[in-house]
Amino acid sequence: MKRLSDVIVNFFQNQGFVIVSTIDKNKAIHNSCKGIVKIEQKGTVHLLDLYRARTFFNLKRNPHISITAVDEHSFKGYCLKGQARLLKQKETNSRLIKAWEDKITNRITARLLKNLRQEKGHPRHPEALLPKPEYIIAMRVDEIVDLTPHNLK
Secondary structure (H helix, E strand, O other): OOOOOHHHHHHHHOOOOEEEEEEOOOOOEEEEEEEEEEEEOOOEEEEEEOOOOHHHHHHHHOOEEEEEEEEOOOOEEEEEEEEEEEEOHHHOOHHHHHHHHHHHHHHHHHHHHHHHOOOOOOOOOHHHHOOOOOEEEEEEEEEEEEOOOHHHO
């Protein structure tokens, strides 16, 4: 397991979503958007998945996973690669569910404030329409790839 620096933990905590990549039954890459619920310096990332669909079935067949996030404004990004475990509801820590609910509340609040300032965005609040999570993905980080161009480090 790879230890994560404060910089990487903070970077991922500040992302609205990340791109999760898995391998499908045809050995093709499947990408989906997910929200990080918790990321720990010891090298564990928890993601809640709202649907028991392609990502779920891909990870059941092949636990290899990567999580990618970029910040266009700061021109930084990271890709975390590792192995995933699928946690069932009974294994789910209630603090993780509460953290997810808090994150959704914060996103709705931020959208409301932007709408009040008349910044263009989604006219509704799609976060409020999201279903309850189906399961949790617990990822063990084995490799960290810094996507920042070398000449900008």
